[in-house]
Amino acid sequence: MRRLANRRLAEECYLDQPVGGPVLCVIPRLGHHRRFASVTVRYGSVDNRFVPPGSAAPVEVPAGIAHFLEHKLFEDEAGNVFDRFAALGASANAYTSHTHTSYHFTTTGDFPAAYALLLEFVQRPYFTPETVKKEQGIIEQEIKMYLDDPQWRVYQNLLEALFQEYPVRLDIAGTVESVRRIRVEDLYLCYRAFYRPAQTVVCVSGDVDPEEMARLTSRLMPPGAGEAEVRRLYPEEPPGVAFPRREEAMPVAEPVLYLGFKEGSTGERGEPLLRRELATQLLLDTLVGRASPLFSRLYEEGLIDDRFGASYLGEVFYGASILGGETPQPDRLEEELRRGIAAARSAGVDRAAFERGRRKLTGDALRSFNSPQAAARAFGSGYLRGIGPYDYLEALDALGVEDLEKRLTEHLREDNLAVSVVRPREPAKDR
Numbered sequence: 001m002r003r004l005a006n007r008r009l010a011e012e013c014y015l016d017q018p019v020g021g022p023v024l025c026v027i028p029r030l031g032h033h034r035r036f037a038s039v040t041v042r043y044g045s046v047d048n049r050f051v052p053p054g055s056a057a058p059v060e061v062p063a064g065i066a067h068f069l070e071h072k073l074f075e076d077e078a079g080n081v082f083d084r085f086a087a088l089g090a091s092a093n094a095y096t097s098h099t100h101t102s103y104h105f106t107t108t109g110d111f112p113a114a115y116a117l118l119l120e121f122v123q124r125p126y127f128t129p130e131t132v133k134k135e136q137g138i139i140e141q142e143i144k145m146y147l148d149d150p151q152w153r154v155y156q157n158l159l160e161a162l163f164q165e166y167p168v169r170l171d172i173a174g175t176v177e178s179v180r181r182i183r184v185e186d187l188y189l190c191y192r193a194f195y196r197p198a199q200t201v202v203c204v205s206g207d208v209d210p211e212e213m214a215r216l217t218s219r220l221m222p223p224g225a226g227e228a229e230v231r232r233l234y235p236e237e238p239p240g241v242a243f244p245r246r247e248e249a250m251p252v253a254e255p256v257l258y259l260g261f262k263e264g265s266t267g268e269r270g271e272p273l274l275r276r277e278l279a280t281q282l283l284l285d286t287l288v289g290r291a292s293p294l295f296s297r298l299y300e301e302g303l304i305d306d307r308f309g310a311s312y313l314g315e316v317f318y319g320a321s322i323l324g325g326e327t328p329q330p331d332r333l334e335e336e337l338r339r340g341i342a343a344a345r346s347a348g349v350d351r352a353a354f355e356r357g358r359r360k361l362t363g364d365a366l367r368s369f370n371s372p373q374a375a376a377r378a379f380g381s382g383y384l385r386g387i388g389p390y391d392y393l394e395a396l397d398a399l400g401v402e403d404l405e406k407r408l409t410e411h412l413r414e415d416n417l418a419v420s421v422v423r424p425r426e427p428a429k430d431r
Contacts, residue, residue: 001026001214006390009369013379013389014210020223022200025379025389026210029372035111035206036373038104039122040380042201043069043194045172046098051231052193058233062181063167064139064174065190067096069125071135072187073103076126081117090114098168099315100384106373111208112216119202119220125191127184140176150422154256157246158322158420162262164242165235168318193230197221203380205372234317239264241418249425256422257330259337261412263319270386274395277314279403280321280411282361284310286353286404287344288323294340303333316385321411330421341412349404358396365392 001024005012016024022039045067049060074081074094085092089109095102103122107114146152156171163169173179202221204213241262268276288295288310298304310323327333368374379389 001210004388004390006393008393009366009390011369014214016214016217018218018223020198022197022202022217022221023383024214024217025201025203025376025383026208026213027203027205027372027375027379027389028208028210029206032206032372033108034106034372035108035204035208036104036106036376037111037115037118037204038102038202038376038380039118040100040102040201040203040384041122041195042099042199042384043101043190044097044099045170045174046167046234047190047194047232048167048170049233049235050193051233052189053228053230059189061186061190062174062178063170064172064179065182065186066101066194067173068135068139068179068182069187069191069195070094070096070101070103071139072127072131073122073125075131075135076121076124081121084117085114088114088117090117092118096172097381098172100381102377102380104373104377111206115204115216116220119217122195123221125188125195127187129184132182132184132187136179136182139173139179143171143173143176143179146171146173148250150250150252150256153248153250154258154324154420154422155322157248157422158258158260158418159320161243161246161418161420162241162260162320163318164238164240166237166318167234168315169242196230197224198229201380201383203376205376237266237318240415243418245419245421247421247423250422251425252422253424254326254328255330255424256324256326257333258322258324258420259334260418260420261321262416262418263314263411264413264416265410266315266317266319269316271391271395273314273316273385274382274387274391275399275403276319276407277312278361278392278395279399279407280312280314280319282354282357282399283349283404283407283412284312284321284323285357285360286349287341288337289357291356292353294336298333298336303327303329303336324420330423334419334421338414338417341408345408345412349401349408351401354401354404358399362393362396365396 001014001016014026043066051058090105090107092105105114160169308325313320
């Protein structure tokens, strides 16, 4: 195994990747009784068009299959996998994002047995028409629940407004109609195309021995047979947004406003992608973070509350800055945010605010390494983007004010902007 050390953190991690096998990252935490493990597969909701290994013909599957697979893998011929984790004293869960699917557990009990179960069940798909039909009903209810959530609706509407073609604009769970079209053969096709050891990142953190974990992982998830890789087919995203504005009326007590700035330049991996992500997040923090003058003024005027936030959604082939929250006056808040960002373009980034923001992000990063779960999760998603476990701190140190000002002028532009609003539905009038 390859050892990576970080003097600043006074810690180390170990990496292993046999040919055709999964990437294994072990982050030892001696004395930590709680141990964490995850299996992350490079397969998310955007991967609905692809050429399967060994084929020349592209296929397109219904939206929502990655999320559907995440649900179904927890059920096999022996029953519910969650129950088996619980019997071992482990708490298991999973999630699907636009770009990957991750299965994980934490335990203070029988770690080797829980780890074996984790690696085994993700390699043992079991689908029947009856179980698929049952799961369709469950996921349909989940989709309908989110359709009633104003925070989710304003976010999803914003993605649909920002992106014209790229499938990040599609709901991760799909739609009721697309889920009803999913068949057993679709699930097996996608599973065999994407759930391969070479497309998997396994992370372990806690009081474990790295060499022992490498031997155990090699036995439980042996390298694949060297077959051809799946070829992912993504549409080329045109410049500009799909719609400058999306509005929806819902039964809410207070409106919700989101502003989104679409990323214009994509395709970067590794250090350039991380640098872009950190510069953008730091820029948003200096502009509208809780320590910013603009946040203070908007808060004092009652336009926002402490739930207002801003974040950067940064991936290899797409990205967006998203800011907003609940507000009694969405139109006025939109105007103030546009005006504040325009003023920052003219005045530039305040150096003192930049240094404060960088220290805050550094502190957040250092604290996250104290958590075995946070450290392992960060590596799992970062590795798929070419980002190593200790790259974050080095990239933060290398940032300068000029990086933020470049993002301010090139990214936070009016021609990249879309607005999403959820307003209270007008009560029905008596006849």
